[in-house]
């Protein structure tokens with residue numbers, strides 16, 4: 001129209017390009033030619049309303065806005081200039097930044113040559129936003145989305161995201177499972193105990209122990225495998241391994257195997273394989289007699305328990321390859337009544353570790369969540385009355401075999 005502003009004109013061009021299927025080209029041209037960042041930002045926000053393709057245009061244009069405002073990074077007042085543009089276009093600086101990062105990813109894909117952005121025109125705004133959230137994996141996310149949309153332009157954002165999560169896990173799950181510090185509390189475990197095995201630990205403990213302490217390739221063993229939780233968690237490593245690309249060979253043993261894939265072995269004897277990483281979650285002192293048979297579970301005195309534990313740790317130390325690691329999960333024992341002795345089981349295990357030639361390297365504190373257990377109210381009251389702290393934390397002690405050979 002004769003009295004169109006240059007911006008309205010550009011937007012009209014984009015709209016008609018969209019109708020002719022040339023939207024992507026139009027956006028790329030505009031991003032290359034226009035040198036006025038405010039104008040580009042305004043067009044980006046108007047274009048965002050165009051379907052299909054608006055989200056693509058918006059991202060490409062915001063990348064250009066940021067490039068024009070801060071060609072060498074946010075120096076010399078560039079941040080304030082960008083904020084002023086955001087203000088005028090009613091976009092938060094965080095959103096602008098997100099769109100601009102996504103735009104740069106799209107730019108780099110467009111330049112890569114082996115990429116056809118065409119199918120993305122059908123992608124909804126949230127597909128692109130979800131791609132942006134994957135940060136360094138955004139390019140891979142977009143490639144997957146484009147591939148699925150090429151096959152079927154009606155693929156929904158949910159289907160795209162499910163396909164992504166099947167291989168990579170959801171970002172939320174990744175963030176939830178792997179803890180950043182040595183305090184590991186999992187109030188709502190993703191891997192819950194099997195109904196027929198009440199003594200298993202949340203799978204998240206295995207995920208974190210592998211993530212932080214296992215090699216990326218090699219032989220890993222659960223020497224007291226119980227419900228086989230290690231196998232479940234490893235099989236779903238897409239949910240937590242991030243960029244680790246684990247290639248581990250799993251061996252599960254137990255003195256009383258309850259799953260077909262767990263082999264019978266007494267951990268007081270050297271393992272039939274040499275391992276790079278061993279996990280041991282023994283029956284805990286004084287509280288497992290009702291759950292498991294014999295050995296550590298039924299020792300009457302603390303001294304007997306430590307003797308058995310010594311035999312287990314010695315055998316595990318002999319089963320480790322040089323540089324291999326042993327993760328041992330144990331709680332403190334708190335006597336139930338005033339006057340009962342407390343037993344520092346993790347501390348004693350640490351001492352035994354040194355005696356059998358291992359070097360202690362790290363530990364993490366794992367919440368047992370006992371206070372919150374259903375039916376635990378009575379014990380909580382009793383503990384307060386008796387002035388005895390309920391043992392609600394396990395310590396995961398990590399040892400390394402620094403000896404060349406044994």
Ligand SMILES: C[S@@+](CC[C@H](N)C(=O)[O-])C[C@H]1O[C@@H](n2cnc3c(N)ncnc32)[C@H](O)[C@@H]1O
Pocket residue numbers: 197199200201202223224225226227228229230253254255256265266267268281282283284292293294295296297
């Ligand atoms: C606390 S459970 C392990 C649970 C396991 N971490 C899970 O999440 O399913 C302890 C296991 O150690 C096993 N066990 C006890 N003494 C053992 C020994 N000497 N050698 C091998 N396994 C033993 C028990 O049969 C039991 O399955």
